[in-house]
Amino acid sequence: MRGTNQIYQNNFLFDLNKNNNRLVELQQQVGTGKIAQRPSDAPTIVARSLTFSVQLNQTDMNDQNINSGIGWLDASDNAIQTVNSMLIHIQEKVTQALNGTYNDADIQAIGTDIAKMTQQIINTMNTNVGDRFLFAGTRDSLPPFDSNGVYAGDQGKIYMPVQGGVVNPADPVNVSGTDVMGPLQFTTINVNGNNVSVDSSLQGDGKTPQTLYLLNKLSQLMINNPGQFKNPATAENSWLRNNAVNITQAAMGITKNCLAEIGAIGDAYRMSLKMNYNTNMVIQQQDSLNSDVDASQAIIYLKSVETTYQASMAVGARLMPNSLVDYLK
């Protein structure tokens, strides 16, 4: 093959250009810490990295949902504990009232106390967190109870998606007003596991939950008609007197069930939180392994490419300008 000056130049430029490109690529890799700047740099890595970003986004969102679920459950737990302590207080008062030595004024005073405490229970049941009423079911933008205890919420459940789009429907984060305060219509009440029949005139009005309905009835009887409370003449009043303690017992039974349920769900959510955190860490590691540059390797490679680059320029500088012309005198 016959060599010509043009061939020197062609080859030199081609090689120099190649070295330049390689340097630019490496500079970007070292500069950004990522193997691929664009899909065509490494299609598989970019595609995997997109998948990881979706998964990371998902676990981040799950984390947020789980935490807000836990917050919701904790707030519900606090409120129901408060309700429970008030119920204990009411039970003490009721027990006092049943004491035969109390006169009408005493009973009226106790009735007023019970009415006030019922009011406090209603206030507690209207607890809201961040403008959302805890015990309103899915109608959580309005207070679920009015001052008479009439329930305006529903029995809807609120779920927090916690993993991969799958949520256990048995794990809602809310309990509704009727979960805590009992049903709107009832024929029996559950006292420590035993069903006690309720007088037909006291089986609910369809709008006030059991606990509030019965406590209202009881306190009204004490206030308005203390004599009847002591010596009931009607089946209705007689039932109220005879079951005065049962009413609070049944109420506490319901709240305790709620507390147990909230506790169990809260544990499940806390477990989810840990698992989600672990998943998140694993994905982050995978993502890093997939798309991050191994810095030391990249720098060593950079060095060697740089050396080649320098060498090719040196060779070009030595060979290109020379020809026989330089030696002819």
Place this chain on the structure above:
Amino acid sequence: MAISSFQGLNTAVKGLSASQLALDTIGHNIANASTPGYSRQVAALGATNPTFTPNSAGQVLAVGTGVDVSTIVGIRESYIMQQLWEQGSNYAFSETAVTFGRRIEDWFNEPSEYGLQATLNKVWNAIQSLATDASQSAQRQTLRAAGRQLCDYVDSTFQNMQRMVTDLNTTIGIKVDAINRLTKDISDLNTQISAQELTGIQANDLRDRRDVLVTELAALVNVSVVEDKTGKYVINCSGQALVTAQGSVRLATVDDATSRLSTYYGIITNKIVATDSGNTVNVSSGEVASLLFMRDNPDYGITAYLDRVDSICRSQLQDFNRQHRMGYTLDGTTNVNFYGNPGVNYDLENSAVLMSNLAGGQININSRTAYIANLQTVEVKIASVGAGGAVQSVAFTVKDKNGNILSQGTATPVTGGSQTLQDANGNNLFILPNGLEVSINVNDKNAVNDTYSFDLPSQIVNRWQPAVTVPSGVAGSSVPGSFSMMQVNIPNTAVSFPNLLVGFKDNGGTPAMYVSIDGGNSWSAAVDYDPGMTSASEWSFDLSRVRAQGLNGASYGLAGEIRISKTGSYPSGFDPTGNAQLDKTYAVNVTNNVGGWIGKMKVNPLISDTQNGLRTVAAADIATTFTGNAGDPNALGGKMLIGSTAGYDGQGKPLWPPKDSLNLNILPQFDVSGNLTNISLKNNQAVIGGHTYGVIPTSPAPGDGKVQLTTVLKDDPADSTQKLVYTTLHYWIEENGSDVERYVTFTVRVPKAGSNQNGDTYNMLFPPGSANGNNAFAMGVLIHNTPIAALGKATINDYYNTVISDIGNQVNTQTNLRDTQQKVLLQITNWRDSVSGVNMDEEMANLIKFQRAYGASAKMVTTINELIGTLLQAV
């Protein structure tokens, strides 16, 4: 012996002038060492003819007379040039493909925080937040904003791609001009070269210039170059002559109305034609081919990526909307689109979409079947199969709920014109009675007697929704821009069974396509007149079933509905005169809806509305709460009051909410004194989740689609003027293949006295609780986890992932190819330089050689001069 004293002088002078010429050639070479395409030249020296002189012995001697330059040769190898041109075309192709591929890649902008993936993530996050906190309008706001962002993103992608197409069109035009200039110049050089060489003079430099021009031309288009006997280049490009012995052929660009970009997206594209024949030139290599490829190729070009984005838009408009439509807004309304226009069911748009994919993907039943009352099962048996498993006919049996056979028979694929019509997925369509449509994949291994059975409507997700009526335009169709008008003709025979002729005119007003309902016209394809859709006063024709063949052989789909009044009064806007006339033609403007799904992507104006838009996001899956007495509010006091929420089984367990929405028309019954005796359901039916359920008057027998009301009447203990009706509504709904009983209880409170009368009705509606985010939750699942048929059964994220990896792989492959070709091109260039290039050292050596020769010849002159001088002195 006689010898001329001056012959030696002549020989020396010839030597001088030959050396001079050789030195001139060397100078020419050195001067052109860097000239592109220059081939080095060599002065070919030859001894001149000798003179014959006898010597003293009488022998004849041939005496050399010196040297002459016989010719100046250009050193070139035509085989190398052919290689150079071919590889030059290939290199230019991949170089351009890389440049434009990288531009497409740039628009997707991945991986980054601003690409489509990030936007999809934002939508998903917003949906998740909404699912957990649906009562906060901030979450609704976030979803709406994320939805808008997605629409903006696809819109700007569309705009970018459109700009790039325009850019490509312009570039192609410029390149075609360049081709014309080059072919003209080459042709001119052809003439000069052949004229010069006819006289025997080598046209070295002209040939070099011509080769340079051909090299430039080869970078633009693939060329095949043949040199004819007269030294002219005859150049072809993919069979189209560019340069002939006579001259050059001009190319031109014209608009290409048949490209997909043009017909589907409305983006104008051009193509290259030869001006002599008008034929399209199918360029296969070079820069121009690459420009066309990057624009039009259905797998790698802009068209391909626009189609991919379009598919994602389709999944949003169809699948995402379908989920959103299932949900309930804060106002208790349902069937609301999130994207696109209100009132449009995008499932019915364009190419018929197969909703349910049953029996291993072989047979599908179209969604529209669902609204037909009483259908229970459809059995489809493949009756005959042609080559490759294509189904030629099917036997079908359609049964009602009681197992009675409604219709039975065989069906063959629907044809339009002379060919079998297929849906977008390449499935053959079979139309059965009762409005059923079955599509069967032609490529599957169907075998005779394969039988598929479908239960209806349980496996059909979507219910029929009336589409747009014709007077408002034929919306959402793929009617190409060439149609200007649609005509609806109602012949005067429309008495019992309607005849309808729908015609289309092209832009020139010439009839282009007709479809008729009664099958009397040859263009009748699959127009569907369906008794199920027809009310007592109107016939209704579903245009989405129209699949007719236009004059150019393409199959067109429409959407919309034509309604024709039986009584002669038409929907307003339909008939400009306001009076119906039979045998009259009504013209309806065809809305040219080119632009694809991308063009339809926007957030539903109902949701964008600043007043009520946020309430219209359908986050809830059910209408959960209960408001009574929708109806005349003024009538409340005197009449019926539907009471509080209820829904307990007496054990404290909520039965509420029901799975579906409930919309009840309560009909109270009163005795002659106006006292309530009972309540019932108006028309003996209840609408639950959009389905109408009939009352079973006797004891409740389980079964999908049945409903029963039980009531207990009591005096209201709290208010002696009221009567209470404790009511339980039982209904049966199919879930996971079995009938499940559900019930809901509520209380109705009715005044004992008042202006009650039989026939009063009260509507009960159950709008959702604001915090119910279960439908939002389902939307989130759809975006993240649900394989979507329109995306090749991939999730949106997976699908997008393959888009990105495809563009990445494509550019990556093209880059590697370009690098390889660059290397090949370098080698060929070097090869050419090795043969034809100027080597300075060689030239210097020759310079010295001919300098010495010149000196020596000059010495000869001096010597002869001295010889002659010697002789003269002797005189």
